[in-house]
Amino acid sequence: MFLAEVNRESIVKAVSRLDVKDNEVVMILIGEDSIPDIDGLICDLNEKDICFFGGIFPGLIHGKSKFSEGAIILKIPGIEKPAVVSIKDPDCIRIPDFTELLSLESDKKYTAIILIDGMAPNKGLFLSEMLNRLGNSVNYFGGGAGSQSMTKDRCLFSSEGFINDAAIVFLVKLESCLGVRHGWKRMMGPLVATRTDRNVISEFNWENAFEVYREVVEKDSGRKFSESNFYDIAKGYPLGLFREGCENIGRATVALTAEGDIVCGGEVHGNAVVDILGGTKESLIKAAQMAAEDCRVPEGSRICHCLVSDCISRALVLENEYPEELKAINRGLQSTATPEGALTLGEISSLGERYLEYLNLTTVVMVMYE
Numbered sequence: 432m433f434l435a436e437v438n439r440e441s442i443v444k445a446v447s448r449l450d451v452k453d454n455e456v457v458m459i460l461i462g463e464d465s466i467p468d469i470d471g472l473i474c475d476l477n478e479k480d481i482c483f484f485g486g487i488f489p490g491l492i493h494g495k496s497k498f499s500e501g502a503i504i505l506k507i508p509g510i511e512k513p514a515v516v517s518i519k520d521p522d523c524i525r526i527p528d529f530t531e532l533l534s535l536e537s538d539k540k541y542t543a544i545i546l547i548d549g550m551a552p553n554k555g556l557f558l559s560e561m562l563n564r565l566g567n568s569v570n571y572f573g574g575g576a577g578s579q580s581m582t583k584d585r586c587l588f589s590s591e592g593f594i595n596d597a598a599i600v601f602l603v604k605l606e607s608c609l610g611v612r613h614g615w616k617r618m619m620g621p622l623v624a625t626r627t628d629r630n631v632i633s634e635f636n637w638e639n640a641f642e643v644y645r646e647v648v649e650k651d652s653g654r655k656f657s658e659s660n661f662y663d664i665a666k667g668y669p670l671g672l673f674r675e676g677c678e679n680i681g682r683a684t685v686a687l688t689a690e691g692d693i694v695c696g697g698e699v700h701g702n703a704v705v706d707i708l709g710g711t712k713e714s715l716i717k718a719a720q721m722a723a724e725d726c727r728v729p730e731g732s733r734i735c736h737c738l739v740s741d742c743i744s745r746a747l748v749l750e751n752e753y754p755e756e757l758k759a760i761n762r763g764l765q766s767t768a769t770p771e772g773a774l775t776l777g778e779i780s781s782l783g784e785r786y787l788e789y790l791n792l793t794t795v796v797m798v799m800y801e
Contacts, residue, residue, distance in 0.1 A: 459485030465500035486576030490774035549575025549776025574740035574775030610725030614718025620706030723763025739772035
């Protein structure tokens, strides 16, 4: 359900109309240009004894359109109540036991939806701990909440409150299939990130990282970096971390430090193998359609929801042509399910049967079914 006019009262009314059962949880995604009274909303939903969780995002996706205002509201059958995990302190990340999921005697592979503060530290460590706990017993899907301005603020909510520096994990009692694509291609590489600090790269191949990056990007773009235009140019030239058997893991290049180091949208470990990537609007749109085409449910299954986590950087690169990406996703799905989701600060996926990753600049499509 897409709700165009958003305030505390309209969301509560919309949720009440859903007739939420005891085993169902309401997920609420809100566009950052229409944030209601979240603390009051939490009180209202708690008074009605409704189980819920959600986040604030740079934009929303409904069908073939994107919105900076409004809300996506869905009721989804759950295995356990949403779990809130603080990830501010790397030594205090406590992953729940997920005893109900792990005690299920079923040959079905259920789904974990993860909403995470896109500006929080330790996202990679949290996902590693999640994978250690659940392994490949579920498919993983999610994205980073927050503001397009990348200011740090509260962006996640549940019955426990309005928070940041955290993740919310919801185990869904539905099976799913995933499509994960980005469409960026190698321009230069491989390079070795010889000096890094979490999401900051200082050196490639023992040389200044920005000087290596600048030479490639300025030559290809025909533009010169200045003190004020780094992201305007760099948004079209992300980095890619090598992964065997799948597309490189995208890393947005979002800023320069005062020292001239490159700040990325996700962690880059020391000595990681990195490519400088480029792409065209056509290659990005084609990749989004392929991600949707990869979501093929077993014959005879009933499709329940189609969720999309699409990087805000893709919308910024595609600009006026971004609706073409959404149309391509709809074409690729070839189903009656309406794609709904968010423009995110990073995407989360298990890349099929492979890795659980925090991605940038990527389209992730998930179809849930029973």
